[in-house]
Amino acid sequence: MANSAALPRISWETTPDGYRHWALSVDGPVATLALNVTEDATFAPGYKLKLNSYDLGVDIELADAVQRVRFEHPEVRTVVLTSLRDRIFCAGANIFMLGQSSHAFKVNFCKFTNETRLAIEDASAHSGIMFLAAVNGTCAGGGYELALACDEILLVDDGNSSVSLPETPLLGVLPGTGGLTRVIDKRKVRRDLADVFGTLAEGVKGQRAVEWRLVDAVHPKSQFTGAVRRRAVELAARSDRPAAGTGIMLGSLNPHVSADDLRYSTVRVAVKRASRTADLVVTGPDGGCPASVEAMTQSGDQFWPLRAFRELDDALLRLRFDEPEIGTIVIKTEGDPAPVLALDRWLHAYREHWLVREIVHFIKRTLKRLDLTSRSLFAVVEPGSCFAGSLFELALASDRIYMLNDPDRPNTVALSPMNAGMLPMGNGLSRLQARFYAEPDLPAELLSRGGHFTAGEALECGLVSFAPDDLDWDDEVRLAVEERASLSPDALTAMEANLRLVGPETMETKIFGRLSAWQNWIFQRPNAVGERGALKVYGSATRAEFDWKRT
Numbered sequence: 001m002a003n004s005a006a007l008p009r010i011s012w013e014t015t016p017d018g019y020r021h022w023a024l025s026v027d028g029p030v031a032t033l034a035l036n037v038t039e040d041a042t043f044a045p046g047y048k049l050k051l052n053s054y055d056l057g058v059d060i061e062l063a064d065a066v067q068r069v070r071f072e073h074p075e076v077r078t079v080v081l082t083s084l085r086d087r088i089f090c091a092g093a094n095i096f097m098l099g100q101s102s103h104a105f106k107v108n109f110c111k112f113t114n115e116t117r118l119a120i121e122d123a124s125a126h127s128g129i130m131f132l133a134a135v136n137g138t139c140a141g142g143g144y145e146l147a148l149a150c151d152e153i154l155l156v157d158d159g160n161s162s163v164s165l166p167e168t169p170l171l172g173v174l175p176g177t178g179g180l181t182r183v184i185d186k187r188k189v190r191r192d193l194a195d196v197f198g199t200l201a202e203g204v205k206g207q208r209a210v211e212w213r214l215v216d217a218v219h220p221k222s223q224f225t226g227a228v229r230r231r232a233v234e235l236a237a238r239s240d241r242p243a244a245g246t247g248i249m250l251g252s253l254n255p256h257v258s259a260d261d262l263r264y265s266t267v268r269v270a271v272k273r274a275s276r277t278a279d280l281v282v283t284g285p286d287g288g289c290p291a292s293v294e295a296m297t298q299s300g301d302q303f304w305p306l307r308a309f310r311e312l313d314d315a316l317l318r319l320r321f322d323e324p325e326i327g328t329i330v331i332k333t334e335g336d337p338a339p340v341l342a343l344d345r346w347l348h349a350y351r352e353h354w355l356v357r358e359i360v361h362f363i364k365r366t367l368k369r370l371d372l373t374s375r376s377l378f379a380v381v382e383p384g385s386c387f388a389g390s391l392f393e394l395a396l397a398s399d400r401i402y403m404l405n406d407p408d409r410p411n412t413v414a415l416s417p418m419n420a421g422m423l424p425m426g427n428g429l430s431r432l433q434a435r436f437y438a439e440p441d442l443p444a445e446l447l448s449r450g451g452h453f454t455a456g457e458a459l460e461c462g463l464v465s466f467a468p469d470d471l472d473w474d475d476e477v478r479l480a481v482e483e484r485a486s487l488s489p490d491a492l493t494a495m496e497a498n499l500r501l502v503g504p505e506t507m508e509t510k511i512f513g514r515l516s517a518w519q520n521w522i523f524q525r526p527n528a529v530g531e532r533g534a535l536k537v538y539g540s541a542t543r544a545e546f547d548w549k550r551t
Contacts, residue, residue, distance in 0.1 A: 010056070012317050013252055014064050021049075021058045023084065024065050029077040029236040029243070030229070033065055036084035047096035052088050054142065055097045056109055062146075063116040070127055070358050072247040077239035078232040079123075081150060082134035087160060092141025095171065095538050099529075104324050106523055107515075110176035111372065112317070113142065114511055117149035117177060119365060124151050126361050128239035128354070134228040135215070140164045140203065145175060147215075148182040151235065154228055157206050157218040164203025172527045172534030172544060174518050178511035185507045189213045241354055248355065251301050253314055262318060264311035266304070269319065276485050277328045278319065282308060282394065284335030284386035289346040293353050305343055305390065306359050313366040316373055327492070328376040328484050331398055337388035337414050337452070344389035344416035351422070363390060364423045370397045371425055371500055372512055374493045376484050378402065380477060381455075381464065383409040388452075389416030393423055395464075396431035399496060402477050405455035405467040412452035413463060420447050426508040427501045434502045436462065493520075 016024050020041040023034045035058075039048045043057040069076050083089045093113070098106055123129040133147035135155045144163045147153045155161060165175045165183070174180065180198060183189045189197065193212045197204060209215045219227040255264045262269040270279045285304040290296040296303055301310070319326060350356040370377070379395035381387050381403035387395050392413055395401045404411050420443075421430045432443035446461060459467040468476040484492070497516045501509045522528055528535045532545035 009257075010318070010321050012060060012314050014061055016065065016068065019061045019065070021054070022061045022065055024068070026073055026076060029075060029239075029241075030080060030232045031069055031073065031076045031078070032080045032082065033062075033069075034082050034084045035090055042094075042097070044097070044100075046100050047094055049094055051091035051138075052083055052085050052143070053091040053094040055094050056112070059109075059113050059116055063112075063119065066116065066119050066123065067362075068250060069129065070123055071355075072249055074242050074245035074247050074354055077128060077236035077241050078130045078132060080132050080134050080228060080232050081146065082228070083136055085137060087158075088137040089135045089139040089161070090143025090146060091138070092143045092145070093176070095535070099535050099538065103520075103523055103529075105321070106176075107520060108320050110515060111320075111512070113145075114177040114515065115365075115369060115372070117145065118368075118508060118511075120149040122361060122365060127358060128241040130235035130238065132228065132232050132235060134224070135161065135163065136224060137161050138203075140166055141175065141179075142177060145177050145179045145182070148179065148186065152217075152231065153215040154224070154231065155205070155209055155215040155218045156221050156224045158221045160205070162203035162205035163209055163214050164200065165198055166201040166203065169199050169201040170534065171538055172525075172546070173522050176515065178507075178515070181507060181511045181514065183214075185510065187213050245354070246297050248297065248300050248303075248306070250310075253311055255311070255314065262315060264315070266308040267311040267315050269315050271323060271326060273325075275481065276325055277330060277481055278323065278326045279330050279332060280315065280319075281332045281334060282312060282391060284333060284337070284388075284391060285339040285343060286335065287339065289342050293350055293356065297355060303359070305347065305363060309363045309366045313362075313369060316366070316369050319375065320373060326375065327489050328378060328481055329373075330481065331377060331379045331394050332382070333386045333391050333394070334384055335386040337386040337391075337412070340386050340388045340391050341414060341416050344418040348417035348422065360418075360422055363418075367393050367397055367423055367431075368426055370394070374496070374516075376492055376496065378477075378481065378484070381411065381413060383411045385411070385413075388414035390418040390423070392416075392419060393431055396435060397500075399499070400466070400480070401464040402480070403455045403458055403464040403467045404470065404473050405459070406470040406473075409470075411455055413458050414452045415447050415450075417447075419443075425501060426506060426512065427503050428506055429503050437502050490520075 020038045023036060025032050035052050037049045037052045037058060039050055042049055043055040069079060120131050124131055131150035133150040133153040135147055135153060138161055139147055144165055165179045167173050167175050183194050189212055204214055206218055210218055253264055255262055260271040266283045268281050347356055347360055377398040379398040379401045419432055424430055425434055436442040453463055455467040458464045527533055527546045534544035537544055
């Protein structure tokens, strides 16, 4: 796919034997994921990854490692996140990388980083995998945000090691992946103490870090390794993961990539540069359900629900980073809806099995990535589509749904148990609940009807936005897409972010709502990125120069 952002083409796939920054080891119920950044192995030229700082390449490996623990190692119940460096845990996102990156890259980088942190928290909440941060050295900025994503934080008490979020005093920006939100919402740090902490460049160490709730415990260096192991085993005892079992090895997706075309086995993307749009098409399954969970396991990563949503996830990341000028994604499906519905019912029936649980939660996280993709999303339902159950979630995630109403050509959408809350959004609601927020009883009523909804029925009950007849269809869809492309992309990004996550606030919606607001604003202000801005002059002998007016 062509790269109009002038950045290296990004590969989102890696394997543990290809990691350059992380070491993953498994010892019974405890896995250790240790950071040891290779300074010269940068995502782009022009900087070094000193002090265990990270860039996108480091975070891609982290995301891969978390995913592999979930799918490939059923015996793992606790993951210890630590560092192989002496006296340094992680210095956070590399400042020089941020200083030379485009605004769009910085925002997408922060978004991906936080999605990875949320995947860690999702594993804690739903997979029976506890995460323990063993902070064996200085832990700053994004490094502390990584620790914050864990269930517990142990800090070495060596008189030097500290935790800090120094972005405000040092860089004139804010912790970009949810640091402030997690400090007060998750760690429940008192507001005045959080205020001091957020402006204290040197951070907080020792017993004070425990008293302020910034960490859970401190241990002397001589006792630290033993204390970490004991706590990891104690946390593992809480898990419902199997002590042994067969996982699924996650193989390469092997997409075919050309200038304007991206093709996988079940997903394809056609980029239309003249109109600044892309067609994203998901092909439904063509087979039946596995005879048993064991049979599903034998299918490995080729099991359609896992394969299709892994491919969709990869495609969304490529669109985010490689195609910034593509403003509208037209989502389509093709195939028979019956196998989709059958697989959904199968997943629902076996949902308590650890591996089925992982597949369902991966589908959920991929759909969340779609929710948070800053592109206009239009779903187009035509004869031959299979917008049913889990694939109808793609339509429900869209900003608008257009469905052809032609009595001579059968065209339906359908619901399944997967639409009943198994795939919640970041606000904790199902997409049906979010769609019908003013009618809280309607989702259950629609789910109870069963069967398929014709275009007229879907329009009447609100499952689709518009249902033009065959005479108006082509023009109405074309004009809607063209009109969308004529509007300000900045205004659309803000509007869509405001509208998609209706309803209650959660820590997750706060993180992304604030990310959209403060990163899109602060990252473009001269105080941060001007010639004398704090982010630009960091590491030089020059002091930042601020415009002191409050806005």
